[in-house]
Amino acid sequence: MSSAGLLVARDPALYAWDDALREQDYLFACYEITTTVDGHAAALGMAMEQSAATSHIAGYVEPTMLLGYSIRVRMVRSLGQAVPVVGSYQLDTPVYGAAAGAGAQRYQIELAVPLRLLAGKPAQLWNVVVGELPRLGYLTGFALLRADLPASFGPGPGFGAEALLAWSAHGAGPLLCRSMRPAVGVDEATMARLNHDVLLGGFDIVKDDELQVFADFATFASHVRAMLVARDAASAATGLRKRYIANLICEPWELAERWALVCELGVDGVLVAPWIQGMGTLLQLARQRRMPILAHNTLGELFSRNPGWRVAPAVLAQWLRVLGADLIVTDGDFGDTPGDADAQAALAAARAPQGECRAVLPILQGGKQPDGLPRYRAAIGSDAYMLIVASWVDHHPDGIATAAAQFRAAVDGQPAAG
Incomplete structure (x- = not known):
């Protein structure tokens, strides 16, 4: 945790975009959210929730194992104050941190989703790109604005x-x-x-x-x-x-x-x-x-x-x-x-x-x-x-x-x- 009580990942680099990564290995999903926490903390929690939230288990899991599987935060942009669409709540899990007392703020967020997480499967597409994001208690507004599938993901129209x-x-x-x-x-x-x-x-x-x-x-x-x-x-x-x-x-x-x-x-x-x-x-x-x-x-x-x-x-x-x-x-x-x-x-x-x-x-x-x-x-x-x-x-x-x-x-x- 930070001194402000917001979520801080144990391995922040695991969830941060790096220009050395290959863009063609990722699907870029753009969201607009309303949240009761800082936008960067919210984006980090979203990335962790939908990929590799646990980066260390002593004797079993090390962060290097997860490098190609973690969702990366590519952009967070503040859009100002907003009215919540739904109520907020807090859970005691790694993707929540501690509750913040600020009013609802609106942000645009871009997450880089490894295509290997999707495996070319439509059910997994829903599961990863949306999945449990709408149940995160600190999200009080949620919209997936863009997530363009590469043409290789499907056959396209046959006719x-x-x-x-x-x-x-x-x-x-x-x-x-x-x-x-x-x-x-x-x-x-x-x-x-x-x-x-x-x-x-x-x-x-x-x-x-x-x-x-x-x-x-x-x-x-x-x-x-x-x-x-x-x-x-x-x-x-x-x-x-x-x-x-x-x-x-x-x-x-x-x-x-x-x-x-x-x-x-x-x-x-x-x-x-x-x-x-x-x-x-x-x-x-x-x-x-x-x-x-x-x-x-x-x-x-x-x-x-x-x-x-x-x-x-x-x-x-x-x-x-x-x-x-x-x-x-x-x-x-x-x-x-x-x-x-x-x-x-x-x-x-x-x-x-x-x-x-x-x-x-x-x-x-x-x-x-x-x-x-x-x-x-x-x-x-x-x-x-x-x-x-x-x-x-x-x-x-x-x-x-x-x-x-x-x-x-x-x-x-x-x-x-x-």
């Missing part, structure tokens, strides 16, 4: 925006997709008719809703086959290839069998829920390069929506891209509410040049209508996006097929993107 835009009859976006609503209580034949008619009217794609539930494999298989029959009938009637994206949100023991089936039957794409199923599920399927993968946003806003306690949307988008997502979902009001810096940062993370890593196709959803098309284009900066539309076509007074045709006409009637 990406360019290939997906070819799903349009015109080879350009926006793609029109209807999510299968209502997600529950509708029999298979009715859902197949809904899909057929909206595709016949001019939509490019139908997708399972994330809330659809299949009690067993037989129910899932029957549903998928029925939706494919509807897809193929609409393709034959229009002379245009229509698409179907199947729901693979399921338990770990169900995934392999369901994945094998959709690959065998010729499903066009699948949706998974990385924030529920784990990002490793996305990585596992993406490595196979069988079909495009929609990384659904369900549960995701729990990580990002509170600005004082979160993982920034741009971080989540960049991770999904590197791990193999071909499509990701934008914020619910994206395209309707201008000037959302978080949403634009996430969009940039999904599309900005990153070596050979393909761009992800963004999805806009949530009450989208034909008269919003100029706003959606302005928000995206092009027509390279997918629109998921259900409410507008479902509630149209002239029926779903007519509504789909009108939305199709609105898309086709737009002036070419500049």
Whole structure:
């Protein structure tokens, strides 16, 4: 301990950045925290908590063993006073030191995380870069602002925006997709008719809703086959290839069998829920390069929506891209509410040049209508996006097929993107 009662590591050099270290061996994670202790002490505690907090055990552990495994503090910058988001508490462990009496202060901190701690595994990425940091009692505000994965961490999108835009009859976006609503209580034949008619009217794609539930494999298989029959009938009637994206949100023991089936039957794409199923599920399927993968946003806003306690949307988008997502979902009001810096940062993370890593196709959803098309284009900066539309076509007074045709006409009637 120091005379001020704040944490001092027994081996401070073990947790300090050294310019002699190789940057390519590290992931640089930038945090914004509010804390009741000095910012340097807080950063040191964060580094120790998430790597090698114990550097000496007599007869067993020496600090030289840990040189390549310790997280290093690279930067601490004061941002002034702040209002705590959550309460603080104190524990008697090496990463706490003694409590400080100062009011809450805000800091930006950069930690250098050895890539060997992550081992190329998505679960370990969460475990190390976030892990138990939010439970440190002296952190009263927490945000992971940046932690760019190297492209080598994952396969990247197997198909990406360019290939997906070819799903349009015109080879350009926006793609029109209807999510299968209502997600529950509708029999298979009715859902197949809904899909057929909206595709016949001019939509490019139908997708399972994330809330659809299949009690067993037989129910899932029957549903998928029925939706494919509807897809193929609409393709034959229009002379245009229509698409179907199947729901693979399921338990770990169900995934392999369901994945094998959709690959065998010729499903066009699948949706998974990385924030529920784990990002490793996305990585596992993406490595196979069988079909495009929609990384659904369900549960995701729990990580990002509170600005004082979160993982920034741009971080989540960049991770999904590197791990193999071909499509990701934008914020619910994206395209309707201008000037959302978080949403634009996430969009940039999904599309900005990153070596050979393909761009992800963004999805806009949530009450989208034909008269919003100029706003959606302005928000995206092009027509390279997918629109998921259900409410507008479902509630149209002239029926779903007519509504789909009108939305199709609105898309086709737009002036070419500049």
